[in-house]
Amino acid sequence: MTNKTDPGGDVRLTGIAKTYGAFTAVHPLDLTVPQGSFFALLGASGCGKTTTLRMIAGLEEPSAGTVFLGDQDVTALPPYKRPVNTVFQSYALFPHLDIFENVAFGLRRRGLKSVKKQVDEMLDLVQLGEQARKKPHQLSGGQQQRVAVARALINHPKVLLLDEPLGALDLKLRRQMQLELKRIQTEVGITFVHVTHDQEEAMTMADTVAVMNAGRVEQLGAPTDLYENPRTTFVANFLGTSNFIEAEVDSESGEEIVLKAGGGKLVLPEARCSAPATTGGKVLVGVRPEKISLTHADDAGEIPEGRNRITGRIADSSFIGVSTQYVVDSPVCSGFEVYAQNIDRDPRLVPGAEVVLHWNPAHTFGLDAAQDADAGVEEAA
Amino acid sequence: MPFVNWLKRNLVVLAGLLTLGYLLLPNVVVTVFSFNKPKGRFNYEWQQFSLDAWKDPCGVSGLCGSLSLSLQIAVWATLGATLLGTLIAFALVRYRFRARGAVNSLIFLPMAMPEVVMAASLLTLFLNMGAQLGFWTILIAHIMFCLSFVVTAVKARVMSMDPKLEEAARDLYAGPFQTFVRVTLPIAAPGIAAGALLAFALSFDDFIITNFNAGSTVTFPMFVWGSAQRGTPVQINVIGTTMFVVAVLFVLVSMLAGNRRNRQKA
Amino acid sequence: MSTLTEAPPPLAPQAPEPKPPKRRGRWTPYWLLLPGILWLVVFFALPMIYQASTSVQTGSLEEGYKVTWHFATYWDALSAYWPQFVRSVLYAGTATILCLLLGYPLAYLIAFRAGRWKNLIMILVIAPFFTSFLIRTLAWKTILADGGPVVGALNTLHVLDVTDWLGMTAGDRVLATPLAVVCGLTYNFLPFMILPLYTSLERIDGRLHEAAGDLYARPWTTFRKVTFPLSMPGVVSGTLLTFIPAAGDYVNADLLGSTDTRMVGNVIQTQFLRVLDYPTAAALSFILMAAILLMVTLYIRRSGTEDLV
Numbered sequence: 001m002t003n004k005t006d007p008g009g010d011v012r013l014t015g016i017a018k019t020y021g022a023f024t025a026v027h028p029l030d031l032t033v034p035q036g037s038f039f040a041l042l043g044a045s046g047c048g049k050t051t052t053l054r055m056i057a058g059l060e061e062p063s064a065g066t067v068f069l070g071d072q073d074v075t076a077l078p079p080y081k082r083p084v085n086t087v088f089q090s091y092a093l094f095p096h097l098d099i100f101e102n103v104a105f106g107l108r109r110r111g112l113k114s115v116k117k118q119v120d121e122m123l124d125l126v127q128l129g130e131q132a133r134k135k136p137h138q139l140s141g142g143q144q145q146r147v148a149v150a151r152a153l154i155n156h157p158k159v160l161l162l163d164e165p166l167g168a169l170d171l172k173l174r175r176q177m178q179l180e181l182k183r184i185q186t187e188v189g190i191t192f193v194h195v196t197h198d199q200e201e202a203m204t205m206a207d208t209v210a211v212m213n214a215g216r217v218e219q220l221g222a223p224t225d226l227y228e229n230p231r232t233t234f235v236a237n238f239l240g241t242s243n244f245i246e247a248e249v250d251s252e253s254g255e256e257i258v259l260k261a262g263g264g265k266l267v268l269p270e271a272r273c274s275a276p277a278t279t280g281g282k283v284l285v286g287v288r289p290e291k292i293s294l295t296h297a298d299d300a301g302e303i304p305e306g307r308n309r310i311t312g313r314i315a316d317s318s319f320i321g322v323s324t325q326y327v328v329d330s331p332v333c334s335g336f337e338v339y340a341q342n343i344d345r346d347p348r349l350v351p352g353a354e355v356v357l358h359w360n361p362a363h364t365f366g367l368d369a370a371q372d373a374d375a376g377v378e379e380a381a
Numbered sequence: 382m383p384f385v386n387w388l389k390r391n392l393v394v395l396a397g398l399l400t401l402g403y404l405l406l407p408n409v410v411v412t413v414f415s416f417n418k419p420k421g422r423f424n425y426e427w428q429q430f431s432l433d434a435w436k437d438p439c440g441v442s443g444l445c446g447s448l449s450l451s452l453q454i455a456v457w458a459t460l461g462a463t464l465l466g467t468l469i470a471f472a473l474v475r476y477r478f479r480a481r482g483a484v485n486s487l488i489f490l491p492m493a494m495p496e497v498v499m500a501a502s503l504l505t506l507f508l509n510m511g512a513q514l515g516f517w518t519i520l521i522a523h524i525m526f527c528l529s530f531v532v533t534a535v536k537a538r539v540m541s542m543d544p545k546l547e548e549a550a551r552d553l554y555a556g557p558f559q560t561f562v563r564v565t566l567p568i569a570a571p572g573i574a575a576g577a578l579l580a581f582a583l584s585f586d587d588f589i590i591t592n593f594n595a596g597s598t599v600t601f602p603m604f605v606w607g608s609a610q611r612g613t614p615v616q617i618n619v620i621g622t623t624m625f626v627v628a629v630l631f632v633l634v635s636m637l638a639g640n641r642r643n644r645q646k647a
Numbered sequence: 648m649s650t651l652t653e654a655p656p657p658l659a660p661q662a663p664e665p666k667p668p669k670r671r672g673r674w675t676p677y678w679l680l681l682p683g684i685l686w687l688v689v690f691f692a693l694p695m696i697y698q699a700s701t702s703v704q705t706g707s708l709e710e711g712y713k714v715t716w717h718f719a720t721y722w723d724a725l726s727a728y729w730p731q732f733v734r735s736v737l738y739a740g741t742a743t744i745l746c747l748l749l750g751y752p753l754a755y756l757i758a759f760r761a762g763r764w765k766n767l768i769m770i771l772v773i774a775p776f777f778t779s780f781l782i783r784t785l786a787w788k789t790i791l792a793d794g795g796p797v798v799g800a801l802n803t804l805h806v807l808d809v810t811d812w813l814g815m816t817a818g819d820r821v822l823a824t825p826l827a828v829v830c831g832l833t834y835n836f837l838p839f840m841i842l843p844l845y846t847s848l849e850r851i852d853g854r855l856h857e858a859a860g861d862l863y864a865r866p867w868t869t870f871r872k873v874t875f876p877l878s879m880p881g882v883v884s885g886t887l888l889t890f891i892p893a894a895g896d897y898v899n900a901d902l903l904g905s906t907d908t909r910m911v912g913n914v915i916q917t918q919f920l921r922v923l924d925y926p927t928a929a930a931l932s933f934i935l936m937a938a939i940l941l942m943v944t945l946y947i948r949r950s951g952t953e954d955l956v
């Protein structure tokens with residue numbers, strides 16, 4: 001539909017900020033969303049993601065900074081003059097208009113007289129051709145959501161903004177709509193900026209995710225990159241679960257960092273450490289629960305060489321079908337979480353058992369020890 | 382004791398229905414006595430059935446004149462109060478401004494003030510200004526006391542309205558004026574209509590404030606009041622019955638129409 | 648601009664000057680408010696001031712009135728008309744309590760028990776509003792007529808003996824007694840009680856009743872401990888909406904009562920429209936207003952409900 005190399009759909013925010021009195025909702029922020037990409041702003045409520053979105057839409061006036069659409073500075077344009085459309089969290093369908101008129105609203109406001117063909121096509125695209133003459137309250141949540149998307153897309157905006165569009169749907173429908181939205185985006189090739197607090201949703205749908213916290217972007221990148229190589233404890237905890245060990249740098253070779261934790265040593269690839277590592281300094285060593293293997297202490301000799309290892313005792317275990325989740329207390333860190341696939345279950349691994357936790361050093365990541373290891377845990381809940 | 386148990390369970394229903402009877406009894410009496418043929422000047426005792434009054438509702442001098450005057454005043458007062466009240470309601474819900482508290486009190490006080498106090502003080506003002514009492518003073522007074530009720534009705538509706546709807550309209554290329562006409566006004570319409578209906582009923586039926594500020598002009602309630610001293614013509618009951626029936630029919634029809642509309646759309 | 652040239656050259660590309668916040672529609676609310684508020688100021692607030700000033704004037708119709716700060720008018724008015732004040736409070740208070748007792752079951756019925764009759768009953772509560780209240784009040788003259796069925800029934804049931812002993816009726820009559828006036832007041836202002844009660848009852852989640860029943864509360868206890876407390880906002884606004892107009896009313900006392908049932912509204916009306924003693928009338932009206940505002944304020948404070956408007 002739109003030429004993918006046309007820079008008209010780039011969204012560029014430079015130094016954009018929003019303050020309400022003494023409260024800063026968004027700290028000065030630079031962000032570029034390339035044309036045709038599916039971009040997610042991810043964060044807990046109150047992190048500034050919706051404010052950022054509303055500043056792009058023109059519904060909120062930035063306290064500082066500039067919004068560019070392609071090469072055009074749109075900062076001073078009111079929303080009704082921006083080639084940008086929004087899918088609102090509660091859909092905001094006009095209750096006094098039927099579905100057809102809701103979808104036709106934007107076209108009519110721009111002075112188009114014959115809208116029937118376009119609206120019918122758009123309703124067919126979202127599979128609501130039959131419902132054209134119903135009022136919004138007569139549709140189900142999922143249908144209303146599709147109307148909201150159709151109402152925005154029919155205007156061929158340069159950017160489509162989605163403000164928690166799936167928040168009101170139940171889990172199953174949400175999964176379905178995630179795929180549906182992704183399909184539509186691929187089909188029309190319009191830039192999507194999607195705001196959500198659901199990390200799985202962001203990772204499933206977006207090409208690029210920006211994790212926001214307290215008015216700042218903590219980290220920006222592809223979903224796998226964010227998950228495998230988080231650069232702050234907030235990102236590590238907000239996206240999935242992480243275990244942290246505070247360790248001291250023993251030596252540093254340029255390729256690998258060797259760390260001391262408790263009595264043992266841990267290896268961390270230099271490239272995966274976002275903190276400055278100087279011998280004697282502290283580093284937070286992180287590892288995801290599913291990367292860890294559990295071996296009963298009696299079999300410790302069978303663990304291959306070269307793996308990071310920690311000893312501990314199982315404090316709790318819960319069987320959840322595909323996997324078993326263990327909580328392991330160890331001298332270096334209490335409450336270590338381990339997810340083990342239920343392939344070959346060792347019957348000795350019950351609470352109280354002495355175990356060795358081990359993992360490939362390549363799965364270790366290092367963070368600045370000065371931050372709170374629990375940041376983002378509550379927000380992710 | 383099944384009967385005692387039944388009574389216990391339905392006591393509140395019985396009590397409620399008794400109250401409803403208390404509320405409706407006077408209307409029944411008004412209707413029945415519109416078919417009376419009283420002896421003497423007062424229509425308080427049943428004599429014999431007659432359709433005389435129904436055949437000649439305007440047969441009493443001044444009655445229909447006062448009725449049409451009341452209708453005129455009610456229409457103008459409704460228009461005035463609805464317009465001014467809607468503007469205030471929007472300002473109160475949609476904007477932050479200084480003196481908000483004072484404005485709220487000024488809206489609330491007329492509703493918390495006994496009518497006789499407002500009536501007397503307004504008359505003092507008119508006397509001091511040397512105003513000619515009549516149609517205009519009545520209209521001014523009616524707009525004044527209907528205003529607060531309109532504000533309350535419209536405010537409730539506008540407050541319950543999702544501000545996102547207007548944002549959505551602006552996002553979909555509707556400028557401020559278009560947004561107001563295409564989205565805000567249609568959605569606020571039921572509240573405005575409720576306020577207008579209330580204003581009409583209040584104005585049409587007002588006696589105390591009108592009585593103080595009417596001079597020698599006679600509205601329908603004042604005609605009724607005067608006839609209570611001089612003699613009550615049966616035609617008053619005819620008018621009262623007609624008003625009741627028209628009101629009930631109006632509400633029933635609009636409700637049935639609403640139901641059918643919903644069913645068709647469903 | 649001259650200061651800019653003296654400033655050291657920026658190290659980084661300069662950030663754009665923060666724009667002053669746009670004052671979009673700063674005056675809009677005032678324009679919206681202006682006509683209506685002006686109306687209320689000129690025709691509601693200003694008259695109150697005129698009235699206050701009139702109440703401390705002396706003079707006569709022929710020679711005109713002058714402000715002489717003659718506060719004695721207040722004292723004279725109070726000492727001459729205190730029985731009417733007391734009656735106003737008594738009658739309006741009794742009517743309010745009766746409205747609550749009568750109105751609560753009906754509001755409860757509409758909110759929880761009416762089922763598909765709900766809308767019809769609602770219409771029947773509101774519809775009488777559309778018949779002139781004076782005509783409906785006059786109907787009570789017929790209903791309470793001497794020797795009529797209602798009075799006869801009350802007599803047979805010895806209700807009249809009780810009300811006679813209470814000083815509410817005299818002999819076999821109901822018309823032209825305090826009872827008739829209270830009855831008329833109750834009737835006239837009952838819808839003002841029922842509607843707010845219904846609104847607050849309707850908001851109560853029906854499952855709360857089930858929860859209370861589940862937690863071993865009998866129906867009456869459920870009502871006392873759950874339903875009634877939750878309907879308090881309705882009770883407060885209902886009693887205010889009934890008491891205030893009832894205390895200032897003079898129509899019922901005039902049509903259904905006698906010279907012994909005159910309320911303060913009757914006095915104000917007579918002084919203003921017949922005797923033409925404006926200072927006394929203004930003083931009485933001012934006292935009534937102050938008394939009611941005081942009572943309302945205290946009442947709202949005590950019951951802790953502020954969301955009346």
